[in-house]
Amino acid sequence: MAKYDFDKCIDRHGTQCKKIEILKQDYGRDDLLPLWIADMDFAVCPEITQALVHRLADHPVYGYTCLYDGYWQSIIDWQRERNGFEFTREEVTFVAGIVTGFGLAVNFFTKPGDKIVIQQPVYYPFKDVIDGNGRITINNALLPGEDNLYRMDLEGLERIMQEEKPRMMVVCNPHNPAGIAWEPEVLREVARMARKHGVIVFSDEIFGDLMLYGHKHTPMATVSEDAAAVTVTCGAPSKTFNIAGLKSSWCVVMNPELREPFFKWIEINELCNANLVSIIATEAAYRNGAQWLEECLHYIEGNVDYVEQYCREHIPGIVAVKPQAGFLVWLDCTGLGISHDEVVSLFRDKAGLAMNEGSMFGEAGRCHMRFNMGSPRSVIVQAMHQLEKAVNEMK
Ligand SMILES: Cc1ncc(COP(=O)(O)O)c(C=O)c1O
Numbered sequence: 001m002a003k004y005d006f007d008k009c010i011d012r013h014g015t016q017c018k019k020i021e022i023l024k025q026d027y028g029r030d031d032l033l034p035l036w037i038a039d040m041d042f043a044v045c046p047e048i049t050q051a052l053v054h055r056l057a058d059h060p061v062y063g064y065t066c067l068y069d070g071y072w073q074s075i076i077d078w079q080r081e082r083n084g085f086e087f088t089r090e091e092v093t094f095v096a097g098i099v100t101g102f103g104l105a106v107n108f109f110t111k112p113g114d115k116i117v118i119q120q121p122v123y124y125p126f127k128d129v130i131d132g133n134g135r136i137t138i139n140n141a142l143l144p145g146e147d148n149l150y151r152m153d154l155e156g157l158e159r160i161m162q163e164e165k166p167r168m169m170v171v172c173n174p175h176n177p178a179g180i181a182w183e184p185e186v187l188r189e190v191a192r193m194a195r196k197h198g199v200i201v202f203s204d205e206i207f208g209d210l211m212l213y214g215h216k217h218t219p220m221a222t223v224s225e226d227a228a229a230v231t232v233t234c235g236a237p238s239k240t241f242n243i244a245g246l247k248s249s250w251c252v253v254m255n256p257e258l259r260e261p262f263f264k265w266i267e268i269n270e271l272c273n274a275n276l277v278s279i280i281a282t283e284a285a286y287r288n289g290a291q292w293l294e295e296c297l298h299y300i301e302g303n304v305d306y307v308e309q310y311c312r313e314h315i316p317g318i319v320a321v322k323p324q325a326g327f328l329v330w331l332d333c334t335g336l337g338i339s340h341d342e343v344v345s346l347f348r349d350k351a352g353l354a355m356n357e358g359s360m361f362g363e364a365g366r367c368h369m370r371f372n373m374g375s376p377r378s379v380i381v382q383a384m385h386q387l388e389k390a391v392n393e394m395k
Pocket of ligand 1: 048096097098099172204206207233244249
């Protein structure tokens, strides 16, 4: 029997919830169902809350904090046992977020004007960080497959590495927005090319613990010697355990030639000073959150199955691509036969739904919407009914 309740609707108003608070600013209306930014509306596992109460809230002194062995070991054990990713205490550091970690890597390993490869459609802040730091984004676009999933264009990647001489590339592993769990052979080939051409691979593994339908996460750094030599990995308990607001992530670099100067620079600038709340929650999550996570993944699969089937049966112009990982569903709306702007307006103005519009993730995302499944089933059901009604009215 399930121990945790994912059906419960929790009112997040008045809790500084970004998903709700900036609806008006970003969508022009605050009465939309918020199904956009990638956090979940579920209560965290009580083991996290209890740890925060007992080890933090009940103690009235909040002075300087040091990272302790139990915290590091909880990350190391979780990654080894769950993903077969083995690293030592020396090979991991704290970073306050994955985008923060990416920004640090970009600033440390590249210079203004250097080229960095991303593969769109992909999580949009990568491009923002690259462009915003005066580096140049090169897009090796993903190739759409027959099954509505994407493939990496490995030939295109090798050509870019040869001709454009990028200094870094990003692998979103697993991939956001399409929820792809990259195959080890693909990652191995990326690593081979990267090493040959002197490219550092930044592997964003924030969704690596949210594997669906029996898919397995392959940490980039584990696939080969080449991969271990070129990869900077960032991961976190933030998406996994719904604690994104606590800003807790980690960064692993196996190659000492990359790691030692990078970690030293991070330390000198005190960029790895963690917040007490985040480390207590992280340890509690990794030590005691496994059952909650299993139930959460099962619940998300139920939401995805519902949406996929609903589209197939009632809204055939929209294909809900089942993700292999994560809690985001990439809706392919090309079958509606309307323009991208009309798709956006249909969802927002007619259906009353706030989702991420696909073009945020690159041109290839036009006529797509990203739908967050991390909500109680009743909310997902309501969203599908609103969407179906809006599509029918459009006809
Ligand atoms: C692929 C990916 N990486 C990173 C992040 C953000 O991570 P953080 O909040 O730790 O910067 C997100 C958030 O949606 C994401 O989807």
